[in-house]
Structures are given as C-alpha cells and as structure tokens.
Amino acid sequence: MGKKDRQGPRIAFVTLRDMPGTQVMFWVVDECPYCGERHAHLAGNLRDADPGETLGEHPAPCRPERSYELTLPPRPKRKVGKEERRRARRAARAEDVEDV
Numbered sequence: 668m669g670k671k672d673r674q675g676p677r678i679a680f681v682t683l684r685d686m687p688g689t690q691v692m693f694w695v696v697d698e699c700p701y702c703g704e705r706h707a708h709l710a711g712n713l714r715d716a717d718p719g720e721t722l723g724e725h726p727a728p729c730r731p732e733r734s735y736e737l738t739l740p741p742r743p744k745r746k747v748g749k750e751e752r753r754r755a756r757r758a759a760r761a762e763d764v765e766d767v
Contacts, residue, residue, distance in 0.1 A: 676724050680740040692718050702729040
C-alpha cells in the first residue's frame with residue numbers, strides 16, 4: 668500500500684498560448700511538478716471565454732490520479748522610485764555620520 672499525497676495538489680505555473688491559425692487557447696505548464704515535462708490544458712476560445720476561468724485544479728496528464736493547480740506566475744516587484752532611493756541614501760549617510 669503506497670503513501671497518499673499528503674500535500675494536496677501541487678502548484679504549476681502556466682503561460683497562455685494560442686494555437687496558430689485557430690482561435691483555440693491553451694495553458695502551457697513548462698515544467699510539470701511530477702515528471703518535469705511540458706503539458707498543455709485547454710483554456711477556451713479567443714472570442715467566447717475568459718481563459719482565467721479555466722485556471723485551478725486539473726489532473727496531471729502524466730499521472731491522472733494526481734492533480735496540480737494551474738496558477739499564473741508571481742509578478743516581479745516594482746522598482747523603487749527615485750524619491751525612495753534618495754531617502755534610503757540619506758538614511759544610510761545619516762547612519763554613517765552617527766557612527767563616526
């Protein structure tokens with residue numbers, strides 16, 4: 668008797684791609700958490716559906732008994748603005764002056 672997957676569904680980051688010459692869109696998993704291969708899941712039609720509605724838990728094509736959650740990759744942090752960089756520099760200078 669094997670152990671069950673105790674962690675629940677794993678997370679798989681996806682990108683949205685369309686099939687050339689058609690209006691069909693796919694969510695592409697570049698690296699499956701189970702086998703490391705690339706998989707594609709149907710996301711809908713360009714005109715009719717919102718592809719974001721098809722995100723969520725799906726069975727893994729390599730192991731149908733296991734599932735993973737299709738999610739978008741995290742967005743990178745915004746760059747710090749010019750004023751915030753100036754404040755950080757001033758604060759660093761103030762600490763240097765206090766140390767001397």
